[in-house]
Amino acid sequence: MNQDKLETFTLDGQPIPFSAGQTIIQAAMAAGVYIPHLCFHPEFKPHGSCKLCTVKVNGRQTASCTYFAQANLVVESNITELNDERRALLQMLFVEGNHFCPSCEKSGDCQLQATAYELKMMSPHFDHFFPDRPVDATHPDYLLDFNRCILCSLCVRASRDVDGKAVFALSGRGINSHLIVNAESGNLVDTDFSSTDKAAHICPVGVILKKRVGFAVPIGQRRFDAQPISAQPLSKEDV
C-alpha cells in the first residue's frame, strides 16, 4: 500500500501511519517509535498482560498492544505520568520473582533489565515476595530458572502456535500463577522440548537458558550494553 494513502494517528504529537488491523504498538514499532513492552512480540498475536505498553488514547489509559489503531486518535506514551506507572509495574515484576541481575547469565541481554534501565528504575521499591521456585536443570541442553519468570507467556504461545507443541503452560492463579511444563514428572527433560523450538529462543528474561554458553559473550559486550532497548532495531527483537 502506498505510504501516503495510509491514515494516521498521533503518538506524542508525531503522526504515525497505520494499516487496517494494526494495533497502536504495531504501528508505532513499524514507524520506529519505541513503546516499552515485555509480553508483546512482533511475531505473535498481542497478549496484553504485562501492561508496560499502557498509553493514553484520547485521555484514557489502555494497553497499546491490543488497542486497534484508528485515524486521528491522540495517543500519549512518553510522558512522566505513564513512565512512572511503567516503572512501578517493572518494580512489581522484580519483587514478584527472584531477580539477581549481577549473577544472571542473561544480564545485558534481558529485556526486563533493559526496560528497567530505560525507565530509570533505581530500586525495587516494594517489599520482595521471595517466592520459592526450584530450578529445572533436568534437560541436557537447557535450564529453566523459574525465579526470573515474568509470566509473559511468550514461550507458551511460541510452543503452541509456532512449534505445534505444548511444552509450556501457565498454572495457578493470582500471585501463585506459575509456568509449568508438559510432563507428568514436571521436568523439562520429559517433554518434547527441542533446542530448535521457537520456544527455546523467545524468553525475554532469563528463564529458558541454553546450557554451557552462559558467559560466552562477556558482560559489557551484550545486546543492551551497546545500545538502550529503545534504540534497538526490530529485527533484533528475538534474541
Place this chain on the structure above:
Amino acid sequence: MASQIHAAYLDPILTRYQHNPHHLLQILREAQEYFGYIHTDAMGYLSQQLSLPRAKIAGVAGFYSFLSDRPQGEYRVLFSDNITDRMLGSVDLMTQFCAQLWVEAGKVSEDGLLSVATTSCTGLCDQGPAMLVNNIAINRLTPERTTAIAELIRERVPVSAWPALFFAIEDNIQRKDILLNGEFQSGTALAALLQCGDEAILREIQVSKLRGRGGAGFSTGKKWEFCRDAQGDAHYVVCNADEGEPGTFKDRVLLNRYADQVFEGMTLCARVIGAKLGFLYLRGEYRYLLAHLQVVLQQRRSQNLLGKSILGQADFDFDIDIHLGAGAYVCGEESALIESLEGKRGTPRNRPPFPVTNGYLNQPTVVNNVETFAAASLIALKGGEWYASIGTAVSSGTKILSVSGDCARPGLYEYPFGVTVGQVLADCGAQDTQAVQISGASGICLAPAEFNRQIAFEDIPTAGALMVFDQSRDMFEVARNFVHFFAHESCGFCTPCRVGTSLLANMMDKLAQGHGSPYDFAEIEKLNTLLQSTSHCGLGHAACNPVLDTIAKFRPAYQKRLIHHEFVPAFDLDHALLQARQMTGRDDSGAHLERSDESR
C-alpha cells in the same frame, strides 16, 4: 493398573460429556467430586482421552480454588470468609473447630480425615456464618453446630446422613415487588411470544428499557438485537449465575424459587437471537442447587417448553445445559465466564470484540444476569410500557437487593429503582449505622451523609449487595477483608492486578500489625491509583474501591494505625527468628533480638 482405577470413574464422566475438551472443567469437577482430588494418573488419562496436553489440564485444574491435584481430607471444610461471616463470629468458630479436631487451617489432617480452610463469600450472608462441607452449604453456624459437625466428622458419618437442619438454606424474602410477587406460570411468557412474534417481544424488551442486572447496566434489548444481527454459525444464550460478589445472594433465591421464570427468560432470548443451546453458569458454591435445577429443566422439557419444537413450533429448538464453576470470582466477568465455559482458565479476554459478536466458541452470545432473564419473562407477559413505568426514567423496573450485616432483618428486598439507601436501612431494621457497602467488595462504601442517595443506574448502580455496618465495626478491617478477597481472586493475567492486589494486602496487613506510618498510607493510595488505571479487567479496577472509599470517608480508621511517624519495615527481625527458635527449642531472652537488648 493405577490408571484403570481412574478410567473406571472417568469413563462414564467422559461419555456424558461426549469426550468434548470444551467440557474439561466440568469433567475435572466431577472427577474431583468422585475421587476427592485430581490424581496425576487421572490427569494422564484425561490428557489421552481428550487429546489435550497434560500441562493444559494441569493449568486449568490449578486455576480453580475447588480443584486440587493433591489429596484433600475426606471431609473438605471451607469456612466462608466474607466480612459478614466474620462479623458473625466465623474466625472464632474456625479456631474452635480446628482445635476440636486437632487440625491446622489450610492443611490436611495427618490421618487424611479432613482439611479446613477459608473460602470467598459463599452467598449466605443473610444466614451466616456459613461453610461448605464437600461443596455443600451449611448455614447459621454456632459453637454448638460446629461442635456437632466436628463430632460427625470424627465419627466419619457421611455428609448425606447429617441432620437436614444443617442444610436448610432459607430464602429470606423480606420485601416483594413485581418480580418476586408475580406468580409466574410456566410457559405463559413463551405463549405470549408465539402469539405476537419474536420481533414484537424484542421490541417490548427495548420499550421496557430493561438494563442488565449484573451491575454494568447495559441495555438488554440492545444486547439481544446486536447478538441477533451478528453473523455466526450458531448463537448462544448464557445465564450468568456466578454470583460471587461478596454480599450478594439474590440469584441463589431466584434459582431456588423462580428458576422456571429464569429459564423461560433464557428461552425467550434464544428465540429472539436464534440460539439452539444455552448455558446456566452456576457458581460452584451453589452446587447444592444443581439437583433442583435439573428437575426444573426436566419438567420444562416434559412440558415441551425446552427441547425440540418448543410448544409445537417446528423451527423452535432450544435446550439448556448447566455448567458449574469451581471457585473463581473472576468468572463472573462475562468473557472470563465464557473462557471457563469452554473449559479453560478463567482469564478475561481482550475486548473488543465483545461476546455479542465473539462469545462462546467465538460465536455471537448473549450473557445476561439471572435477574435480567427473570425480568425479561415478566416483560414478555406484561409489556414493556408497563415495566418502563416502574422505577425512574433511566432505571426502569425493580432491583432485588441482598441485604446483610448489622440489621434486624437480613434477606432479599425488591424495590422499584430510585429507592433511597435510608429507606432500605429503615426497612431492614438497621440501627446506629456507620456505613453501607453497596454492590459488594467492588462497589461503593457510603457514609451516613449519603444515605439519601438512590439505588439507580444514574446514582448508585449495583448488582444487588448491600452490607450494613454499625458503629461498632472497624471500617479498616472491612476494607482489609475485601483487599484480601481481591488478592485471592485475581486471575494473575496482568501485572498490576496479579502483583498489586497482593502488595496491597500485605500493606494493609502491615498497618493491622502495628507497623504503619504515613509513608505506608501514601503507598497504599499510589498503588490503588495504579491498579485503577492499568488493570486488564474490572476486578483490578475495582480492587482499589474499598480502600479508596474507606480512606476518603473513614480516615480515622486508618489514622489510628499510622502509629509510627517514620517508615518502619514490615519485616520483623525478631519474628524472622521464630523458626530457628522452634527448631532449637529455645525461647529465652538470648533467642530474641529485642529482649536480649533490653536485658543487657
